[in-house]
Amino acid sequence: MKSMDASQIKQENQQYVLHSWSKQKNVNPKTISKAEGVFFWDETDNKYIDMCSQLVYLNVGHQHPKLLEEFKHIGEIPLAAPGFATASKAALARKIVKAAPSNMAKVFFTSGGAESNDHAIKMARMVTGRYKIFSRYRSYHGATFGAGNLTGESRRFEVEPGIPGFIKFDTPYLYREVVDFPSEEEATQFYLARLKNQLLYEGPQSIAAIFIEPIPGSNGVLIPPKGYLEGVRALCDEFGILMICDEVMTGFGRTGKMFAVDHFNFEPDMITFAKGVTSGYAPLGGVIVNDKVANYFDDHVLMTGLTYSGHTVCTQIGCTTLDIYQEENLIEHAAKVGEQLAKRLEQLLSFNSVGDVRYIGLFAAVELVKDKTTKQPIIEYGTDYGKDKVGLMSKFISLLSENGFYTYSHESSVIIAPPLVITEQQLNEAMDLFEKTLIQFEQQYLFTDQTLLTK
Ligand SMILES: Cc1ncc(COP(=O)(O)O)c(C=O)c1O
Structure with missing residues (x-):
């Protein structure tokens, strides 16, 4: 592998690799x-x-010395399937729960962002016994079938016709809204009133969860108007709906706080994460759940699983990454x-x-x-x-x-x-x-x- 020069890498990429979201003949990566x-x-x-x-x-950042050093020792740790307790899995879950909002209790590990959202959908359905899932236009939640159905932009279309019961509502996007609101508060009132109507039209008794990127990333870093996320939380409480925040992009410091929700005055029921947990040095994601969701699974079977849930290498890299955030x-x-x-x-x-x-x-x-x-x-x-x-x-x-x-x-x-x-x-x-x-x-x-x- 080391001996391949750049032109050979490019040529073999073109010949053998399928690249995402692209016409393959147009792909010409650096x-x-x-x-x-x-x-x-x-x-x-x-x-x-x-x-x-x-x-x-x-x-x-690239080639962080502490992570490069950690990789040298990775082979020393025995691999262990999800059924085993491991030091890195336990330590990383503890560190994440401590860093998350105070109501968070446990972590289910996955291998990336979309898988995390898929598992949050399943958990919300199991816990509430309801099937409908709300998410927003102008959102991106991943490319698997479940996360793809959550997604509120054109990258969803390939999973359509979609899963029954997946409903979309509008993301506040004040720069391009047809109404010119005099204040953020008035915008918030407008969007919340619309959402409440939509919940009522859909029948709140069948709605399991509302998924939200607290600050939609790929779709243009859309900062919510004042009080909006708190208002969504209140609607969830009113109707017994779980509020799930997708922090795959915003989690682990991106917004200047550990999680984007830390900028606001509410706590979600679940947070999905990936990317920053290992800084991408190993593929890892997960769902952080509050005590209510965690307690439910004390007496009910958590009917889901992944071969690589809590993978030893990835959770070890996650532990080191979280240490770096703190030390630096x-x-x-x-x-x-x-x-x-x-x-x-x-x-x-x-x-x-x-x-x-x-x-x-x-x-x-x-x-x-x-x-x-x-x-x-x-x-x-x-x-x-x-x-x-x-x-x-x-x-x-x-x-x-x-x-x-x-x-x-x-x-x-x-x-x-x-x-x-x-x-x-x-x-x-x-x-x-x-x-x-x-x-x-x-x-x-x-x-x-x-x-x-x-x-
Ligand atoms: C907010 C959000 N959720 C989910 C995902 C999907 O993550 P992954 O590509 O790891 O499946 C992304 C990817 O960019 C994202 O930005």
Whole structure:
């Protein structure tokens, strides 16, 4: 494997590997020749600052020395199937429960985000004896059949016709709402009243759970209006519905607190997690459940399981990752550098092509528009996938990459979510590259090439 050069890797990738969410003939991935901290280098030695932590998971940065050291000892620990008690599984579950909101009691381990949501669906149905599941438009919960059915955007369509009883409701997205609310509180009232109606129309006695990304990530870092999540919690309490927060992207420090729910004044019944728990160094996810859910399974069979639930290697890496967050004060650091990111993002609003900026901690999106007054998006909704990538957003992402700023986009939002270890200076340098790219972009495309405008 070591002896393969970059051109051979690329050629064999093209020949043998199926890549997600892409027409295979359009796939032309870079290779990573080396990486360190917030940086990686490609096969031609171009240096990039990784401003999306790969897929928003590499919180502790590339090649963290403590994790590299841990991997050297991994083989020494005997592998054990889920039926065994292991030190790493017990220790990681304890650390997660202690880090989570105070009502959380136990953890069920999975291998990733979608599997975690699938298991939360099953548990909610078992605990409540109800079958309907509410989730939101403009959400992403994963690509398996269950999580795919939760998902509220075009990546759901391949699992349709879907599972009966999966209902969607609107995510507050004030920048693009048809109503111009005078205040966040009024927006909250509007969305909660609509949700309450929908619960009543669907029959609350059949609704097991409401799934929510507290801050939807892939769909553009949509910060909820004041009081909204607390209001959803109150509706769940009123109707005996479980509230499940998907923190696969936001968990473990991304937003400047351990979990995104820590920014608000409520506690969910379950939290699903993945990515940051190991910083992606090993595939691991899980469902954290409150005491009510945990107690239910004292006397009822938990009718689910996975060969790799609590896998020895992954939970060991999870323990080390959580130690790193603590030892390096990474979550407080993310909150602090996040304040600088906020300043830099606000400055971007002076550009004609920047419609909106949204941020919390080191989790942000820049929404690009063709026209600031009409808010015409840079890419029409639902055209992200399937079409050949020739649109303005692809041009922008390519320009960013040419300038050494690596990230990805979804619809009209560019995601900015660097490793939590980023320094203020590195962040400023990266944002200088972002501004330089916006200048080039507006000069090259927005105002000179009218044909691109019409694409
Ligand atoms: C909020 C959220 N939930 C679930 C998932 C799915 O996780 P995975 O790809 O590990 O299955 C993702 C992936 O990006 C996510 O952002």
